[in-house]
Amino acid sequence: MPVLELREVTKVFPGVVANDRVSLTLEEREIVALLGENGAGKSTLMNVVYGLLSADHGEILVDGQPVKIRSSRHAIDLGIGMVHQHFMLVEPLTVTENIILGREPGRMGVIDMNAARKKVAEISERYGLRIDPDARISELEVGLQQRVEILKALYQGARVLILDEPTAVLTPQEVRELFAVVRSLVDEGLSVVFITHKLEEVMAVADRIVVMRDGAVVGEVRPSETDEIGLARLMVGRDVVLRIDKQPVKCGETVLDIRDLSVKSDRNLSAVNGVSFTVCGGEIVAIAGVSGNGQTELVEALVGLRRPESGSITLKGNDITRASARSSIEIGVSHIPEDRHRRGLVLTFNLAENLVLGDHRLKPYATRGIMHPREITSMAKKRIADYDIRTPSEKLIASSLSGGNQQKVVVAREIGRNPELLVAAQPTRGLDVGAIEFVHRQIIAERTSGKAVLLISLELEEVLSLADRILVMYEGRIVKEFSAEQADAETLGYFMTGGGGTKLDKGGADLTMTGSGVGA
Amino acid sequence: MSESREVVPTQRAWMSVVQKIGTPIISTVLAIAVGSFIIWISGYDPAEAFAALFKGAFGGPRQTGETILRSTPLILAGLAVGYGFRAGLFNIGAEGQLMMGGLLVAWLGVQMAGLSSVVTIPTLLVAAALAGAAWAFIPAILKARIGAHEVITTMMFSHIARYIVAWLTAGPIKAPGQIPQTVNLTESAQIPRIQSLFSEGALEALPFLNLGRAHLGILIAIAAAVGVWLVLRYTTLGYENRAVGLSPWAAETAGISVQWTTVKALCISGALAGLAGGIEVMGLQHRIFDQFSAGVGFTGIAVALLAKNHPIGIIAAALLFGALSAGSGTMQLEAGVSQKIILIIQALVIFFVAAEGIVNWFIRKRQKEAASSAE
Numbered sequence: 001m002p003v004l005e006l007r008e009v010t011k012v013f014p015g016v017v018a019n020d021r022v023s024l025t026l027e028e029r030e031i032v033a034l035l036g037e038n039g040a041g042k043s044t045l046m047n048v049v050y051g052l053l054s055a056d057h058g059e060i061l062v063d064g065q066p067v068k069i070r071s072s073r074h075a076i077d078l079g080i081g082m083v084h085q086h087f088m089l090v091e092p093l094t095v096t097e098n099i100i101l102g103r104e105p106g107r108m109g110v111i112d113m114n115a116a117r118k119k120v121a122e123i124s125e126r127y128g129l130r131i132d133p134d135a136r137i138s139e140l141e142v143g144l145q146q147r148v149e150i151l152k153a154l155y156q157g158a159r160v161l162i163l164d165e166p167t168a169v170l171t172p173q174e175v176r177e178l179f180a181v182v183r184s185l186v187d188e189g190l191s192v193v194f195i196t197h198k199l200e201e202v203m204a205v206a207d208r209i210v211v212m213r214d215g216a217v218v219g220e221v222r223p224s225e226t227d228e229i230g231l232a233r234l235m236v237g238r239d240v241v242l243r244i245d246k247q248p249v250k251c252g253e254t255v256l257d258i259r260d261l262s263v264k265s266d267r268n269l270s271a272v273n274g275v276s277f278t279v280c281g282g283e284i285v286a287i288a289g290v291s292g293n294g295q296t297e298l299v300e301a302l303v304g305l306r307r308p309e310s311g312s313i314t315l316k317g318n319d320i321t322r323a324s325a326r327s328s329i330e331i332g333v334s335h336i337p338e339d340r341h342r343r344g345l346v347l348t349f350n351l352a353e354n355l356v357l358g359d360h361r362l363k364p365y366a367t368r369g370i371m372h373p374r375e376i377t378s379m380a381k382k383r384i385a386d387y388d389i390r391t392p393s394e395k396l397i398a399s400s401l402s403g404g405n406q407q408k409v410v411v412a413r414e415i416g417r418n419p420e421l422l423v424a425a426q427p428t429r430g431l432d433v434g435a436i437e438f439v440h441r442q443i444i445a446e447r448t449s450g451k452a453v454l455l456i457s458l459e460l461e462e463v464l465s466l467a468d469r470i471l472v473m474y475e476g477r478i479v480k481e482f483s484a485e486q487a488d489a490e491t492l493g494y495f496m497t498g499g500g501g502t503k504l505d506k507g508g509a510d511l512t513m514t515g516s517g518v519g520a
Numbered sequence: 521m522s523e524s525r526e527v528v529p530t531q532r533a534w535m536s537v538v539q540k541i542g543t544p545i546i547s548t549v550l551a552i553a554v555g556s557f558i559i560w561i562s563g564y565d566p567a568e569a570f571a572a573l574f575k576g577a578f579g580g581p582r583q584t585g586e587t588i589l590r591s592t593p594l595i596l597a598g599l600a601v602g603y604g605f606r607a608g609l610f611n612i613g614a615e616g617q618l619m620m621g622g623l624l625v626a627w628l629g630v631q632m633a634g635l636s637s638v639v640t641i642p643t644l645l646v647a648a649a650l651a652g653a654a655w656a657f658i659p660a661i662l663k664a665r666i667g668a669h670e671v672i673t674t675m676m677f678s679h680i681a682r683y684i685v686a687w688l689t690a691g692p693i694k695a696p697g698q699i700p701q702t703v704n705l706t707e708s709a710q711i712p713r714i715q716s717l718f719s720e721g722a723l724e725a726l727p728f729l730n731l732g733r734a735h736l737g738i739l740i741a742i743a744a745a746v747g748v749w750l751v752l753r754y755t756t757l758g759y760e761n762r763a764v765g766l767s768p769w770a771a772e773t774a775g776i777s778v779q780w781t782t783v784k785a786l787c788i789s790g791a792l793a794g795l796a797g798g799i800e801v802m803g804l805q806h807r808i809f810d811q812f813s814a815g816v817g818f819t820g821i822a823v824a825l826l827a828k829n830h831p832i833g834i835i836a837a838a839l840l841f842g843a844l845s846a847g848s849g850t851m852q853l854e855a856g857v858s859q860k861i862i863l864i865i866q867a868l869v870i871f872f873v874a875a876e877g878i879v880n881w882f883i884r885k886r887q888k889e890a891a892s893s894a895e
């Protein structure tokens with residue numbers, strides 16, 4: 001008997017059938033990967049199971065019993081846990097406090113912290129999820145925060161664990177650890193639904209793969225019966241080019257010239273330490289590095305969001321070291337921020353308003369302070385069509401889009417602006433393979449038309465397939481420069497993790513294992 | 521991909537309007553229901569009380585005029601608070617900016633005696649707006665430069681404004697006589713009453729034009745509401761204001777200066793509040809005295825909250841609060857219920873708007889019931 005069974009679940013949003021008679025089973029101790037294009041309905045389906053949305057039709061059975069899941073609380077009571085892509089932890093609280101939140105042990109309002117800590121320690125021991133129970137969430141790395149989310153679900157007694165794009169924000173090492181955790185959970189009797197866009201992860205971890213398209217299930221395979229190319233085809237409905245050919249680089253005039261740049265972080269620590277490099281027109285330069293090595297601060301300084309301590313930034317001969325974000329945009333710098341929810345979008349603005357963000361005071365969208373809705377709407381319609389943003393209307397608010405489609409909005413806006421320099425941080429985070437192919441083509445088209453591109457990515461495969469030159473950043477410095485031909489994942493990984501300082505085999509192995517075959 | 525999408529029609533426009541005004545209407549109804557209950561347990565007849573209230577607010581042209589009169593400054597104060605909210609700012613000190621607007625008008629109006637009203641009235645309106653904006657400017661700069669919270673600073677400035685008015689009307693610009701107040705404005709500086717536009721004959725033929733003390737300031741207030749709506753919808757100023765209010769990080773990334781937008785928003789908010797005070801002086805009081813505003817700036821907060829900061833909704837919300845205040849006298853007189861019940865109802869409206877979650881739950885439950893009964 002399956003632990004979880006969905007029968008003909010249908011969920012309709014205004015203008016969109018997000019789930020169209022979806023049936024799905026999850027057996028005990030099984031890992032099912034849910035795969036599908038951006039907007040296929042994966043998150044919606046899992047939110048229905050977790051009680052955050054209510055289905056319009058269909059049945060959900062837990063242990064063979066039909067249930068009407070009314071709330072996430074109810075889902076938890078039924079043994080269903082979910083870890084969202086955007087974590088829902090309370091930052092100033094400790095690990096233990098977060099885990100017990102809502103289910104505090106003790107009596108009459110007095111929390112028994114000792115009992116809580118003991119129980120948390122017991123669970124983390126049992127599943128091999130090592131963590132300091134007294135650490136504050138704000139001090140933890142993303143991978144460990146995710147671990148807290150998983151522990152929380154386990155503490156609440158989850159037997160079915162839903163992970164929505166858990167690997168999108170993880171480093172390769174963290175991905176490997178997560179997989180180990182997932183396997184040990186299954187050994188302990190849990191069942192897992194795993195959503196991801198990274199095909200090699202699906203192949204590595206899933207027992208069964210369910211593919212969705214346009215709200216419906218279009219196929220079910222086992223990893224042994226297919227390969228990544230086949231999966232991509234099943235998902236997108238056509239052949240996907242996993243690595244795009246490009247012409248040899250023709251370097252034009254220098255577009256970006258950074259000299260001796262030093263930048264401090266929010267905590268007033270030095271984050272970027274005397275970095276110098278150039279990017280010329282027609283060239284894609286990638287910055288590779290493990291997150292937290294100064295890339296964010298470098299980008300923020302470059303686009304006018306952070307004052308550098310010293311050094312200079314020049315764009316086509318203009319000094320923009322202290323330029324504001326506004327003049328930086330006006331002078332031709334586009335920026336795809338790594339955090340789309342915080343910096344990339346105004347989530348409660350509609351798509352048209354989001355697509356004009358940054359250009360909103362320029363012709364033809366505005367003249368002398370008056371905005372022209374007709375121009376904005378027609379531009380928005382065009383971008384939505386060009387970038388295949390899945391939405392019924394440009395008037396919908398951004399938060400009603402699927403995660404990947406939100407990302408496409410940011411990419412469409414920033415590339416559509418036709419900049420001199422494109423600064424792209426994690427441009428394909430959360431995108432499906434088809435969308436990644438498309439965005440990669442757009443980035444290469446920018447290069448072909450003589451524009452400069454600075455790519456910041458944690459995905460080595462993306463770096464390797466796009467970049468003409470690769471700069472490895474470690475602890476605020478550029479520690480190594482490669483041309484495209486010289487680089488391979490292993491050597492890159494070696495320098496990304498601190499060069500001679502750490503063991504070669506470790507860094508290399510970690511990084512190759514997540515390097516997606518499709519540059520995901 | 522598109523077939524499945526075309527099956528379902530997109531949401532009808534009226535549905536979204538219903539959703540927008542659903543909470544305010546339900547909140548108002550709930551507030552009146554709870555208010556009725558309170559009236560009932562106090563030993564009065566709620567039906568009688570509300571009948572008297574309605575009579576006092578809309579029972580005849582004079583009563584309707586009174587409602588319009590009281591709504592006028594509430595619209596402007598509501599717009600002031602609402603515009604700030606749309607930038608994520610809580611201008612709790614609209615009362616102070618309002619007083620400064622009234623103060624400047626009361627003084628300048630007297631200085632301008634003898635000039636034609638064609639010059640005087642527009643000048644005084646501009647002066648009122650500038651005085652309000654100036655009074656909001658310092659809190660705005662403090663917020664933008666050092667992050668001092670506007671709730672604290674505008675509140676403090678509100679107190680300062682009150683004492684400045686009290687001091688000036690008691691001494692430096694006091695009119696001769698016992699009462700601490702300024703000299704009355706001459707007619708050329710007054711905003712005329714609506715009924716004064718019509719001849720005796722017209723008023724007799726069309727008695728509903730006899731709107732008592734209501735003055736043309738209502739047109740200015742409505743124009744301001746439409747203006748604010750247009751600004752928010754069709755200008756870069758309004759767009760940036762909303763962007764900063766909804767996500768300062770995304771706004772900053774898009775090259776919008778959060779600090780500069782904050783300053784502009786608080787000053788515009790202050791200008792609207794100042795206008796409220798100026799119009800109150802020009803249209804009704806014709807002079808300024810210590811307590812002349814009677815909390816209009818604070819009721820403006822309630823108006824903005826009820827209207828969810830929508831300029832056109834603010835007109836409706838202000839009319840509601842104006843009517844409650846206009847009718848409360850009659851209610852006390854005829855049904856014996858204390859006027860204070862109106863304050864309770866106002867507070868309850870705010871409570872229910874703030875507790876939108878409860879109301880939404882109520883709506884969803886109805887929708888579910890409707891859906892299941894339709895099956």
Ligand SMILES: Nc1ncnc2c1ncn2[C@@H]1O[C@H](COP(=O)(O)OP(=O)(O)OP(=O)(O)O)[C@@H](O)[C@H]1O
Nearest residue numbers: 013018038039040041042043044400401402403404
């Ligand atoms: N709250 C909502 N209101 C309206 N439409 C919505 C809402 N949530 C989701 N949708 C729509 O439902 C469809 C499915 O979205 P969902 O988030 O489930 O996709 P997904 O498969 O998780 O995609 P991704 O890989 O991009 O995260 C999309 O077309 C989306 O626009």
Ligand SMILES: [Mg+2]
Nearest residue numbers: 042043402403
């Ligand atoms: Mg999703």
